[in-house]
Amino acid sequence: MKKINITELALRDGHQCHIATRLRTEDMLPICSKLDALDFWSIEAWGGATFDACVRYLKEDPWERLQKLRKALPNSRIQMLLRGQNLLGYRHYSDDVVDLFVKKSVDNGVDVFRVFDAMNDIRNIETSINAVKKYKKHAEGTISYTTSPVHNNEYFVDMAKKLESMGSDTLAIKDMAGLLTPQSTKELVSQLVKNINIPIHVHSHATAGLASLNLVAAVEAGATIIDTCNSSFSEGASHPTTESIIAALQSMGYEINIDIAAIESISEHLREVRKKYWQFESEFTGVDPRVLSNQVPGGMISNLSNQLKDQNALEKMNDVLKEIPLVRQDLGFPPLVTPTSQIVGTQAALNVITGSRYKTVTNEVKNYFLGQYGAAPGKVNEEIKSKAIGDKKAITCRPADKLKPEINNLRVKADEIIKNDEDLLTYAMFPDLATSFLKERNSGTLVPEELLVKSEVGDASNRYAPSEFNITLHGETYHINITGSGKSGDIERPFHVSVDGISEEVLVETLDQVLVEGGDNKEIGGDEDGKPAKTAKHARPTHDGCITTAMPGTIIDIKVKVGDTVSAGDSVIVIEAMKMENEIQASKSGIVIAIHVSNGDSVSPNETLIEIKPQ
Numbered sequence: 315m316k317k318i319n320i321t322e323l324a325l326r327d328g329h330q331c332h333i334a335t336r337l338r339t340e341d342m343l344p345i346c347s348k349l350d351a352l353d354f355w356s357i358e359a360w361g362g363a364t365f366d367a368c369v370r371y372l373k374e375d376p377w378e379r380l381q382k383l384r385k386a387l388p389n390s391r392i393q394m395l396l397r398g399q400n401l402l403g404y405r406h407y408s409d410d411v412v413d414l415f416v417k418k419s420v421d422n423g424v425d426v427f428r429v430f431d432a433m434n435d436i437r438n439i440e441t442s443i444n445a446v447k448k449y450k451k452h453a454e455g456t457i458s459y460t461t462s463p464v465h466n467n468e469y470f471v472d473m474a475k476k477l478e479s480m481g482s483d484t485l486a487i488k489d490m491a492g493l494l495t496p497q498s499t500k501e502l503v504s505q506l507v508k509n510i511n512i513p514i515h516v517h518s519h520a521t522a523g524l525a526s527l528n529l530v531a532a533v534e535a536g537a538t539i540i541d542t543c544n545s546s547f548s549e550g551a552s553h554p555t556t557e558s559i560i561a562a563l564q565s566m567g568y569e570i571n572i573d574i575a576a577i578e579s580i581s582e583h584l585r586e587v588r589k590k591y592w593q594f595e596s597e598f599t600g601v602d603p604r605v606l607s608n609q610v611p612g613g614m615i616s617n618l619s620n621q622l623k624d625q626n627a628l629e630k631m632n633d634v635l636k637e638i639p640l641v642r643q644d645l646g647f648p649p650l651v652t653p654t655s656q657i658v659g660t661q662a663a664l665n666v667i668t669g670s671r672y673k674t675v676t677n678e679v680k681n682y683f684l685g686q687y688g689a690a691p692g693k694v695n696e697e698i699k700s701k702a703i704g705d706k707k708a709i710t711c712r713p714a715d716k717l718k719p720e721i722n723n724l725r726v727k728a729d730e731i732i733k734n735d736e737d738l739l740t741y742a743m744f745p746d747l748a749t750s751f752l753k754e755r756n757s758g759t760l761v762p763e764e765l766l767v768k769s770e771v772g773d774a775s776n777r778y779a780p781s782e783f784n785i786t787l788h789g790e791t792y793h794i795n796i797t798g799s800g801k802s803g804d805i806e807r808p809f810h811v812s813v814d815g816i817s818e819e820v821l822v823e824t825l826d827q828v829l830v831e832g833g834d835n836k837e838i839g840g841d842e843d844g845k846p847a848k849t850a851k852h853a854r855p856t857h858d859g860c861i862t863t864a865m866p867g868t869i870i871d872i873k874v875k876v877g878d879t880v881s882a883g884d885s886v887i888v889i890e891a892m893k894m895e896n897e898i899q900a901s902k903s904g905i906v907i908a909i910h911v912s913n914g915d916s917v918s919p920n921e922t923l924i925e926i927k928p929q
Contacts, residue, residue: 315569319355319539321393321515322556324584325383326358328547331519333594335367338762339379341587345580346386353571354390355539356426359383360419361394363652365402369744369751373760377422377736384423391452393426394419397652399438399714400431403743404653404678406686408717409441411724415739416445422736428486430456432654435688436476437712443480454515455482459489459502460609462647464692467502471509484513484539489528490651491609492521496531503535515539519553521605526554526562533563544577546584551599557581593766598631608635609642609650610659618659626866630666637662644698645682646690657682664896668864675702677888677895685709686716731756746870746890750914859902859926866918867891869911874924878906886924889917904928 329337342359349357360380368376383392399406401415416427427446431438439455446453455477457470474485485506487494494502499516506514516532516539518525529540542560543553557574564570596619610618622628638650641662648654657678665671681687683699685708709716720742725732728741731752741748754760785794855862871888874880885897886906908925911917 315567317538317569317571318533318563320556320560320570320572321356321358321517321539321541322349322352322354322544323358323541323553324544324547324556324580325349326360326362326364326395327541328543328552329588329591330363330367331552332547332550332596332599333588333591334596335363336371336591336594337587338372339374339382341584341590343382343386345583346383348576348580350387350390352573352576356391356393357387358393358395358428358541359387360392360424361396361402361428365740365743369740369747371763373751373754373762375736375755376740377418380419380422380424391425392423393428394424396427396429396442398429398431398442400653400687401442401743404656405681406438406713406717407742408720409714410719410721411739411742412441412714413445413448414721414735415742416442417449418735418739420446420449420451424451426452426454428454428456428488430458430486430488430651431688432458432651433648433688434458434473434691435712436473436480438688438714439477440480441714443477443482447481452483453481454484454486455480456486456488458649458651459487459493460491460647460649461493462692464647465649467505470502471505474506474510478510478512482512484515485510486515486517487532487537488651489516489518489525490649490655491605492519492525493606493609494518494528495524496527499528499531500535503532503537507536513538515541517541517553519551520549521551521601521610522603523601526559529554529559530562530566533568544581544584546581546588550601589768590765592768604635608638610635610638610655618663621660622663627663627667630663633666634659634663637665641665644695645679646692646694648682648691653678654682654687657687660891664865672698672701674864674896674898677897683708686713688713728752854920855922857925859904859907859928860922861886861898861901861924861926862921863889863891863896863898863917863919863923865889865891865896866916867896869913869915869917869923870895872909872911872913872924874906874909876906876909879929880904880906880926887911898923900926902926902928 325337325342329335360376360383364379365376368374368379380392396402396416399412401407401412407415419427427442429439429442429446434457443453443455455474457473457477459470477485487502499518503514503516514532514537516529516537518528518541520526529542532540540559541553542548542556545555545557548555557577560570560572560574598619618634619628619631622631622634638658641658642648642650645658648658650658657676661672661676661679664674664676668674680702682690683694683703684706689710721738724738724742727745728738728748731749732738732741733756737752740752751760867889868891869887870890872886873888874886880886880900881903882900884900886900887898889896889898904926906924907927909923910925911923917923
């Protein structure tokens, strides 16, 4: 009997797909000893979006999570997902940062590194694989599987040969969106078996409903390692169910030395734990064959729905899903996997939310066109490229070749808040987030995001107006259904209201905002004597020199000061929205006469951020 090895994904990809990567370490540890006792080839438990989520939402030190998991899984290979030169951030890092990151990951417990590049640019993978081999761990070179006019089996086989020649111990097919079919799986795996000598490891999301069939087809074609997820977090945007796949393959005569009965207590624990995270569940994480056209990967869909919810735009999800393939085509058909999935998804969301395609272009899209993520697989839309970067020239070399060593400079910048190399690397990944996180950690004031108690939320809702009702006006009765609203505290809150089945957006203006001092002359709201006026925080626009944002977000950089002269189109402020940076440009040429925000402020559309006196 041929032995088939299994990687269990519940501690990383499973919860990333279904509850937006929110599973806390305290809920993982109780079942680790049971996982450790089973014969899994590896347990994926780190990397991917978990690092970001730990720092951003859970207020957990991601390195401490890894240390605890290593101690709790002494007999298991811990596997991580590493984005090549991107590591676990959203930009490329210098080679010395990549080397140190791999070293500290090894020191803290990682055994298997699945290394991929979002562009399938082999140049962006080599340094990471070399580092993994240098520190004597298992390197798994990875193909990011996708479909497009430029992606075919010949393309993937050529890439696999290069990954093998680099020293990869295994080759992974990362079908992050669930685009494989049984036939395409059989053809691709068969071609790889003929052309490379290292074991093939197949990872296929279940979004399109085909992944279980794909894994069987992969095994029959010669793959020897497959990814599955415990039933508590499986299927839909996640992966085929571990218990079911074991049963299927064992019945076909394959050797898998894992007792299904021993998994039941693990499943029971995780099913119960999952209930705590109900607020992060999404209606968009089930089986959805539309993925075959929009190509949104499983790990992205739950995060995208939560991000749109934060933007008060969840009702626009279907429009965003339709826009994503169009943006992907404009960018030359990159595979949709972090960070390109986030880059494409956020730009698509901006296009939909602002009502104008590429009215706002994220910094990451600009950097993409500049070649800073690597070579685009296909031809980009030159008109959109010109709109994004003007006449700037894109680089053609490996992006990291343009980067000087960063470690020493990072040590100087973060000296007062870091305690060790792990802290330094956290700062390298997310400087702004890490600065707040490390300061709070060092002072013992970290507070994770709140986990709402569903029953209490239900009880509390009785104190508020109903969301669905009939009204009678001038003898006519109308059925009203309120499906969403803006954040409390916004000056103008958009309510999405259905009237007899016809959707309308109603702007409700708040008249009881707290007033603060603002303005120092009559041009910006003061009286005729120049006495400061009372304006709302943050005041809504009152003239065409008021700068606003198209999306709610957080201020991360203010690039001007009062008194500066700016030209229309100049970048004046940078906002982080949906994990991407968005530059806000001056709408008029003139002099900056007021700045109403500071770094770290949360802002919403229709708030005045900066005022310019046009010249």
